Amino acid sequence: MAAPRRDTRGIVDAAELFARVRFRRREPAEPLRPYLEHYWLIDWDLPEPYASHVVPHPSVNVVFQRYTGQNPVDFGEVAGIGLDLFTQKLEGRGRVCGIQFRPGGFRPFVPGRALTSLTGERLALHTVFPTVDAATVPSVLDPADEDARVAALDAFLLGLGPRPDPQADLAMALVDRIRGDRAIRHVGDFARAEGMTVRALQRLFAAYVGVGPKWIILRYRIHEALSRAEASGPVDWAALAADLGYADQAHLVRDFTATVGVPPTTYATTIH
Incomplete structure (x- = not known):
C-alpha cells in the first residue's frame, strides 16, 4: 500500500470543509495495509452548525464518533457503501475516527458475509462484530494524542483477525x-x-x-x-x-x- 492518498475526490467543496474542521489521513499498521485505504480523523469545534457532503467511494467504512453538547453521545458503526450523496450535520464539538477499507478489503473481516448486505446500511458496530468489547469505542475516541487513537484503531482491527482470501x-x-x-x-x-x-x-x-x-x-x-x-x-x-x-x-x-x-x-x- 502506498501512503494515504492526498486527493479530495468525493468530498463536495473540500476547501470549505477543511476550513471548518481538522481533517487528517493516517496509515494503518503494516499487516492491515493490504485491506485498508487509510484511517481518517476529524475534529471540530464549530460556533454554528455546518453540513458536509460526500459522494461516497465504493468502500465500507467503520466509524467511531463522539458528539458533545446538549446530547453527548459516543458510538461506533459500520457504514456500507453509500449509493447516494451523504450529508452529515456537524455542530458543537466532536471527533470522528474512521477506517476506510479498500473496495473488497472489508470481506476478510466478515468472512462468508455478502457485502451487498451492507450496501446503503449504517449498522451499530456490535451487530456486525458481536464479540467486540463495549470498551472499544471509548478506547478509540478518548486519547488526546492522535498516535494513540491510531494505535487503538490498529488494535481493534488486528483483534478481529482478518483472514487471507x-x-x-x-x-x-x-x-x-x-x-x-x-x-x-x-x-x-x-x-x-x-x-x-x-x-x-x-x-x-x-x-x-x-x-x-x-x-x-x-x-x-x-x-x-x-x-x-x-x-x-x-x-x-x-x-x-x-x-x-x-x-x-x-x-x-x-x-x-x-x-x-x-x-x-x-x-x-x-x-x-
Whole structure:
C-alpha cells in the first residue's frame, strides 16, 4: 500500500470543509495495509452548525464518533457503501475516527458475509462484530494524542483477525484497475480483458465489494468530474464527457446532477 492518498475526490467543496474542521489521513499498521485505504480523523469545534457532503467511494467504512453538547453521545458503526450523496450535520464539538477499507478489503473481516448486505446500511458496530468489547469505542475516541487513537484503531482491527482470501485480493485488484484506467468504460469489455464472464464478475463484486462493476465505473466518473469542477480555470464539459466515456455532455450533466444535486456548471460556479 502506498501512503494515504492526498486527493479530495468525493468530498463536495473540500476547501470549505477543511476550513471548518481538522481533517487528517493516517496509515494503518503494516499487516492491515493490504485491506485498508487509510484511517481518517476529524475534529471540530464549530460556533454554528455546518453540513458536509460526500459522494461516497465504493468502500465500507467503520466509524467511531463522539458528539458533545446538549446530547453527548459516543458510538461506533459500520457504514456500507453509500449509493447516494451523504450529508452529515456537524455542530458543537466532536471527533470522528474512521477506517476506510479498500473496495473488497472489508470481506476478510466478515468472512462468508455478502457485502451487498451492507450496501446503503449504517449498522451499530456490535451487530456486525458481536464479540467486540463495549470498551472499544471509548478506547478509540478518548486519547488526546492522535498516535494513540491510531494505535487503538490498529488494535481493534488486528483483534478481529482478518483472514487471507484470494477472492478478496482479486476484487481489490479489479477495482483498482477501474479506478486507475479511464479507458475502462464497459463491463463486458472489462470482463473479457480479465478472462471472466460478465456474470462471474458481477457475482464477485456483489459478494466482495457490495456494488456492481458498472456502478463503480460510473461513480469514479463522477469523482473525476467533481475534481475537475473544483480545479481552477474553466472546464470544457463536452470534452470531459468524452474523456470519461459518456455518449455526450447531456449524459454527464444528468449523472452529475442526480448524484450531487446540482448541474456541474452550477457547482463549479458556486465553489469558486
